[in-house]
Amino acid sequence: MNSDEREKACNQYFQEQEPRDLESKVVDFLKHFSQRNATAIFKTLETLPLTELERTFGFRGNEIAEPVPVTESRLANAVLPIPTFAAFSSASSAQIRKDLWQEDDSGFAYFKHQAKGNPKNYIEHYISNPGDIELLPLEQAEQIIDKFGFNTVKLHLIFAAHTMNQDRPWDSKFSLKASDIIKYLGWDKRTDLPVHQKLSEIAKTAFVLDCLLVKSVWVEGRNKKGGINASTPTGRMWNVVVDPRGEQNSEGKVQKPEEVYITVQPGLIFHSFLNKAGSKLQKALYQFGYLAKSILRIDPYHDELALRLAIHLAMESRVHMSGKYRVETLLKHLLPHAKIDKARSDTRRGYDLKQHWDNALKLLRKLSWQIQFDESYPEWLQPGSKSKKPTDARKMKNIEWLLNAKITIRPPEPIPELLTNKVQPKLKASKQKKTAAIATGITSDQIRKGRNKKGWSQRKLAGWLGVSQSLVKMWEKGRRTPSEETEVKLRQILEIQD
Structure with a gap:
């Protein structure tokens, strides 16, 4: 029976009834109809997507959302402890020196960091899909590597600072609000992006960090047979879950989040590496330094070299406490070598590099970094100097003077004092x-x-x-x-x- 036939039969049935019976018959009919429809709905309820339920029953998805995670408070101190062991430091470099990523013999993308103390020890970083440990070949990995940069390395440092704030750093898990991360970065002052777009950017950045793997090759000595014992733990740097909250669109996506919750767990590689690198976790836990929180607010668009320099020095501060460097040594850590070579051969490029360097030093001084110039760094070469270059110094280009000069750069107080005073209790077993x-x-x-x-x-x-x-x-x-x-x-x- 089609719909027209059903309608005709219903009309005929009601016309044949006595008026006094009509009301009760209609009630019975509606009750039967409602029960049949309700039964059909409940049978298919489990298969309906959330968006269909919203349209059918008129409720929003966030009314049945999971509870809001308990999040960490924002770190208020101007100086924050951060880990500086080799795997962590090299992960920072891997994100801002994208030019050093290569393809290995198997076709996988990798970044290599050689240990200074022992050339047989090294760290390698690889790229995987989020939540997976399968390595990606260079062509696919480049899509992730291209997303590396100053936003990811800043978030890397924020994760690290919150990790060190836990009672048991390497056995911890914590949640952060993207709105708090926005304040760390100074994005709350930006008016060019709406809030939901800032939150989405933080979410994307967190996803990228979840793709970074680390492999350490650590020589532990020789065995009784004369062979070399080594450990090669491989694992994820960070385990990250990103939870955007807000209204879903018709595709079930939250395109304009009202908040993003990021749950972070240091990868098990942290614990493994610390045990191997330091023999004992007690000893290895002292491989930390300090981060001046003001670094997070340096704008890479206007002050890229200053940000590169500050991050590198923060990672180096624990092992290079004197803060004294040759300028060329620093620049080779910060920039592609081809760029330095070009500055040497091209006068204009040399002038530009010196200007960028001078501006970086000026900004660090403004942020209370301590800078001292060596005798090899003459006054006329120093940023903002009005002195003229002496005649006897004109035989050599300014860029060569700069690259050969030595400088001492130390982080803001009280970091130098904290590093000097930091000792390890030497307890016998x-x-x-x-x-x-x-x-x-x-x-x-x-x-x-x-x-x-x-x-x-x-x-x-x-x-x-x-x-x-x-x-x-x-x-x-x-x-x-x-x-x-x-x-x-x-x-x-x-x-x-x-």
Whole structure:
């Protein structure tokens, strides 16, 4: 029976009824019709997409959304502890030196970092799909590598700073709001992009970091047979889950997010590398330095060389505490060598490079970096100098004078002091076990009194331990408790006895 026939039969049925029965018959008919439709709807409910449910029942997807993740507070300190071990530092370089990515014998894209202390040790970075560990060949990997840059390396540093803020950094997982990351980067002051576009950009950047793999080749010595023992752990640098929240479009996508939640977990390679590189996790955890948070706000569009320089020096500060460099050495770390060669052969390019270098130094000084010029860096060559180049110096180009000059660049206070004071408690195994045995739960009062007895600020104690000042503050307020390993250090450094 088609729809016309059904309609005709219904009309005939109702016309044949007595008026007094008509109302009850209509009610019965509607009840039957409603029940049949409801049964059909419930049978197909599980197969309906969320957008169809929204149109059918008139509710929005965010009314049945997952709970909002608990997120980390923004880091308020101007100076933030960050890891500086080789795999982390090389990951930073891999993102801003895209020119150094190559193709290996198997066709995979890779970036190689040679260890300074032992040329047999090296780090390699590869590209994979998000959530996968299968390596991508160069042609496919270039699509990811092209997205590397200053946004990814800044987010890399932000992840690292929050990692160091955890009680157990390498066994942690935390969530961040993209709106907080926007403030770290200074994008909240930008008026050229709407908020949803800024949030989307942060989300895309986080996805890119999830594609970065690290492989360390670490020679550990010779075995009894005379062969070389080595470890080659390979894994993801960061595990990232990106959760945009907002109204879905007809395709089920959130194109204009109202917020983006990013859950981050340091890759297991962190733990593996630290154990191998430092023999013991206790020792390796001291491979950290400090980041001046002002670096995150340097605009790469206007001050690219300054940002490259600041990031490189932040990674180097723990192992190169003097801060003294030859200018050419620094520039070769920051720029393609072909660009430096061109500056040497082309007067105009040489002038441009010196101008960029001078502007970078001026900006770092403005951000309270400490800069001292060596005798090899004459006054007439220094940024903003009004002195004229002496006649006897004119035999050599300005660019050659610059490349051969030496300069000392140190990060803002209190970073140099923190690096100088940072020591590792040298406990023998037996003494360490004994100390651990008496560690039966250090109290917030003991930490505060021990610190005050030393005459130290919370920041200074944080520097000795390699944690953030905010974490020390939470210990002293009783809001968090130190891990067993950290408690051992606290008792040793503050000379706390039960």
